[in-house]
Amino acid sequence: xxxxxxxxxxxxxxxxxxxxxxxxxxxxxxxxxxxxxxxxxxxxxxxxxxxxxxxxxxxxxxxxxxxxxxxxxxxxxxxxxxxxxxxxxxxxxxxxxxxxxxxxxxxxxxxxxxxxxxxxxxxxxxxxxxxxxxxxxxxxxxxxxxxxxxxxxxxxxxxxxxxxxxxxxxxxxxxxxxxxxxxxxxxxxxxxxxxxxxxxxxxxxxxxxxxxxxxxxxxxxxxxxxxxxxxxxxxxxxxxxxxxxxxxxxxxxxxxxxxxxxxxxxxxxxxxxxxxxxxxxxxxxxxxxxxxxxxxxxxxxxxxxxxxxxxxxxxxxxxxxxxxxxxxxxxxxxxxxxxxxxxxxxxxxxxxxxxxxxxxxxxxxxxxxxxxxxxxxxxxxxxxxxxxxxxxxxxxxxxxxxxxxxxxxxxxxxxxxxxxxxxxxxxxxxxxxxxxxxxxxxxxxxxxxxxxxxxxxxxxx
Amino acid sequence: xxxxxxxxxxxxxxxxxxxxxxxxxxxxxxxxxxxxxxxxxxxxxxxxxxxxxxxxxxxxxxxxxxxxxxxxxxxxxxxxxxxxxxxxxxxxxxxxxxxxxxxxxxxxxxxxxxxxxxxxxxxxxxxxxxxxxxxxxxxxxxxxxxxxxxxxxxxxxxxxxxxxxxxxxxxxxxxxxxxxxxxxxxxxxxxxxxxxxxxxxxxxxxxxxxxxxxxxxxxxxxxxxxxxxxxxxxxxxxxxxxxxxxxxxxxxxxxxxxxxxxxxxxxxxxxxxxxxxxxxxxxxxxxxxxxxxxxxxxxxxxxxxxxxxxxxxxxxxxxxxxxxxxxxxxxxxxxxxxxxxxxxxxxxxxxxxxxxxxxxxxxxxxxxxxxxxxxxxxxxxxxxxxxxxxxxxxxxxxxxxxxxxxxxxxxxxxxxxxxxxxxxxxxxxxxxxxxxxxxxxxxxxxxxxxxxxxxxxxxxx
Numbered sequence: 001x002x003x004x005x006x007x008x009x010x011x012x013x014x015x016x017x018x019x020x021x022x023x024x025x026x027x028x029x030x031x032x033x034x035x036x037x038x039x040x041x042x043x044x045x046x047x048x049x050x051x052x053x054x055x056x057x058x059x060x061x062x063x064x065x066x067x068x069x070x071x072x073x074x075x076x077x078x079x080x081x082x083x084x085x086x087x088x089x090x091x092x093x094x095x096x097x098x099x100x101x102x103x104x105x106x107x108x109x110x111x112x113x114x115x116x117x118x119x120x121x122x123x124x125x126x127x128x129x130x131x132x133x134x135x136x137x138x139x140x141x142x143x144x145x146x147x148x149x150x151x152x153x154x155x156x157x158x159x160x161x162x163x164x165x166x167x168x169x170x171x172x173x174x175x176x177x178x179x180x181x182x183x184x185x186x187x188x189x190x191x192x193x194x195x196x197x198x199x200x201x202x203x204x205x206x207x208x209x210x211x212x213x214x215x216x217x218x219x220x221x222x223x224x225x226x227x228x229x230x231x232x233x234x235x236x237x238x239x240x241x242x243x244x245x246x247x248x249x250x251x252x253x254x255x256x257x258x259x260x261x262x263x264x265x266x267x268x269x270x271x272x273x274x275x276x277x278x279x280x281x282x283x284x285x286x287x288x289x290x291x292x293x294x295x296x297x298x299x300x301x302x303x304x305x306x307x308x309x310x311x312x313x314x315x316x317x318x319x320x321x322x323x324x325x326x327x328x329x330x331x332x333x334x335x336x337x338x339x340x341x342x343x344x345x346x347x348x349x350x351x352x353x354x355x356x357x358x359x360x361x362x363x364x365x366x367x368x369x370x371x372x373x374x375x376x377x378x379x380x381x382x383x384x385x386x387x388x389x390x391x392x393x394x395x396x397x398x399x400x401x402x403x404x405x406x407x408x409x410x411x412x413x414x415x416x417x418x419x420x421x422x423x424x425x426x427x428x429x430x431x432x433x434x435x436x437x438x439x440x441x442x443x444x445x446x447x448x449x450x451x452x453x454x455x456x457x458x459x460x461x
Numbered sequence: 462x463x464x465x466x467x468x469x470x471x472x473x474x475x476x477x478x479x480x481x482x483x484x485x486x487x488x489x490x491x492x493x494x495x496x497x498x499x500x501x502x503x504x505x506x507x508x509x510x511x512x513x514x515x516x517x518x519x520x521x522x523x524x525x526x527x528x529x530x531x532x533x534x535x536x537x538x539x540x541x542x543x544x545x546x547x548x549x550x551x552x553x554x555x556x557x558x559x560x561x562x563x564x565x566x567x568x569x570x571x572x573x574x575x576x577x578x579x580x581x582x583x584x585x586x587x588x589x590x591x592x593x594x595x596x597x598x599x600x601x602x603x604x605x606x607x608x609x610x611x612x613x614x615x616x617x618x619x620x621x622x623x624x625x626x627x628x629x630x631x632x633x634x635x636x637x638x639x640x641x642x643x644x645x646x647x648x649x650x651x652x653x654x655x656x657x658x659x660x661x662x663x664x665x666x667x668x669x670x671x672x673x674x675x676x677x678x679x680x681x682x683x684x685x686x687x688x689x690x691x692x693x694x695x696x697x698x699x700x701x702x703x704x705x706x707x708x709x710x711x712x713x714x715x716x717x718x719x720x721x722x723x724x725x726x727x728x729x730x731x732x733x734x735x736x737x738x739x740x741x742x743x744x745x746x747x748x749x750x751x752x753x754x755x756x757x758x759x760x761x762x763x764x765x766x767x768x769x770x771x772x773x774x775x776x777x778x779x780x781x782x783x784x785x786x787x788x789x790x791x792x793x794x795x796x797x798x799x800x801x802x803x804x805x806x807x808x809x810x811x812x813x814x815x816x817x818x819x820x821x822x823x824x825x826x827x828x829x830x831x832x833x834x835x836x837x838x839x840x841x842x843x844x845x846x847x848x849x850x851x852x853x854x855x856x857x858x859x860x861x862x863x864x865x866x867x868x869x870x871x872x873x874x875x876x877x878x879x880x881x882x883x884x885x886x887x888x889x890x891x892x893x894x895x896x897x898x899x900x901x902x903x904x905x906x907x908x909x910x911x912x913x914x915x916x917x918x919x920x921x922x
Contacts, residue, residue, distance in 0.1 A: 005473035006539040012466035078467040079551070079843045090540070090614070108569055110845040110880075152840040153551070172885035179839055179888050378640055379613040382540045384571040419571075421882035424633035427640050 006089060008251045010082035018066035020242040022277050023235060023349060025284040029062055030348040033320035034310060034455050042320045050217060052227045054125040058236040076120040076153060080109040085251035090380040099403035101396055103416040104248045104275060111146035113418030114271055115231050118240035122229040123150035132225040133157035137187065137212030140166055140339030141173030142418055143231030148180035158182035161215045164207035166339045170422050187212035194218055194316040209343050210329055214316025232268025233313060233347050241274025248413060249278040259290050259413035261399055265391035266294040267340045269347025275415040283358055293361045295391040299438040300333040302326065302346045303362035305445055308355050310455045311345055321453060324351040328448030334438035336367050337426035338387035365394045366437035371430035373397050386418035387426055467550060469712045471543035479527035481703040483738050484696060484810060486745040489817065490523055491809040494781040495771060495916050503781045511678060513688045515586040519697040528700065537581040537614060541570040546712035551841040560864035562857055564877040565709045565736060572607035574879030575732055576692050579701035583690045584611035593686040594618035598673030601627055601800030602634030603879055604692030609641035619643035622676045625668035627800045631883050648673040655679055655777045670804050671790055675777025693729025694774060694808050702735025709874060710739040720751050720874035722860055726852035727755040728801045730808025736876040744819055754822045756852040760899040761794040763787065763807045764823035766906055769816050771916045772806055782914060785812040789909030795899035797828050798887035799848035826855045827898035832891035834858050847879035848887055
């Protein structure tokens, strides 16, 4: 086998020039989005007041396997891509495993995560359509930062609704987002009807991603020059994130490697979906059979304990309904530190792939074991990982330890989707041994799931 | 001319295998260090209780142009090096300049700066000598983080004295350093004699880099298994940092470029010294004539308003005396946000090169103009720069604007030594227009300079 460097950097001309659309290779699709006003399948025009036009078309596209990346977005990607594929030699050594561990590191930009891949695309398409401003929500702050960066580049105004608990825990996220010229508002807020209603019901609400989504959409649809953007969950986001997997696959080819196991954390699903896309293609086409593991927090166990059915994408119940794994849009996730994974639902495409057995395994892990993994990773690999990404690290370590037992030299690839520079209060809590694992009871889940909307004629699978 | 990518990544086997020792090419050296106990030139054995043996030898080495980098350090470098050389296309566009602007980005590791290059070397040499632990000080926290990372890798205990004002302003730096397993103590502290004396004189002292150095040395020399490490100023540090310039030069050769202007921020001098080394070699040997600019804060104007003479390296007056530019070791820099540049002295080698006219220009800039530059850079280049590095950005922008006036297409290279993720309170202050520029009066400087130590027989140049 060739010598494998610690860091494998592709060259600029190896950045993919097309996104990969996994849906074109899927034999079956998730059921159509449902317009909650009519309870009929949503038409493209239902989405047009919310999202920019090109994004709506991409959302519905199930035929084109590859979609060209516009030059303007390519130019933006070139500032921070290709991202490195890293061989975790020192982590392997610390574990004493025969496994070869690789990670694709997407945190090497100021947003601190992979989110910039779709932020650049969504900002570009909105600008091209003549929009003046965008709205969005952010949980942990990485998506808000990424979109603020993209809006600064494409000259768009931006309003970010940040989940109040994160807003308070992470004052510096606000500062970063403002440095890029965006406005940031803690959610629930008094600036929208939905926000005012939430505050009237519960003045001390710490907010949720679902509520922030509702507020951002409400603000966007009020103006004809403004559109809403979402950083995860939807098909067009997974499409844009496919660059992660395409680059990973190309880099691995250069060192004659192919992953036996592909691991990503999954909140809304964009990181996992983006990382696994190019490899999932091989599986769907019968070329290869990698084993996929999506890792979620045990406090918000959407795939491992949720239901596969229709639900709203937001708490305010104003979005279309999507067929997906969900804990119910009324589910209130505990205040864990991986804010980016506190979401009641899951990408409909990822959900479908899991439901149909192509995504092999969903695994829930507690945050204490996650920070244990994060700390070991920091010490061995010189990168301080985000709490979200550290869920994938936990699973990668566990798989590598299984290899140690069996003696198998498996090739493990995981997504290191971001850095943890703005999560130090979480690390501090872990160091002081004050961190708690939250696990919802069966009753908690049954309660929120019982409030799921009913779609006439839909038969659960 | 070839197409120049946004980011130029060398391959792993292009990491330099030797450090470059600029002193071997200098016609004259700075005057020898003076042992303050004897007021005679310091002998290697004077330094041996303080620094590890190999480091002492490197400190005195004026003959070897190149020094091999041990394999163990090379293996560590491979986790985060080579660092990218970046073409600032979007900054150029925003400025409308014909200049071509490049920056060497050293912030792509968890320490957030170039400091890891010497941290790895110093930790390795101490371990090789059988040491059990290290001590150091840190101002902004980047050096403390880097050394904590290196000590985790080479299995050494570490005590970091952090300047109290930074310790309080940056609680998350503490968390990062502790994540890597090091102890961190705000300075002045009760754990050393010098610290106790400082606190007795001024219980509300916010500390200084000079005091923290004194405390760290005191703790190190008390134990035979412990050594002190310094993150800047000294010759061996500049030696280790020479990888920055060597990589920069090689990357520029690949795109047929050579800098007309080389710009770095200068606090203790390690970033500037490391970046310029390989290019300074060309100048010293008469091969090329790049123009060098060292940028310092107007609040701590060591080279622009200091005196070239002997001074202590620390506030506690326990280190050897070095011939250098200094504001006097009693000078108390204002609490600007570029904590890494708040140092009364300057690398003796850098000082000598400046004094003899090889380092062409020292320039002092105020922090408001620095943060203006940092904000423009963030918006255009997708990287949030450290306040220290932003001093170099300020000067690079000013040089590029001069090119715009004259129409000259100069090639500008600057060192982007670090990221600003832990400096968001500074960015917030700037955004609120609450930032103040501090400029010491002539009387302030005359007062601290009047207290400089006198070395018998030394004639000021």
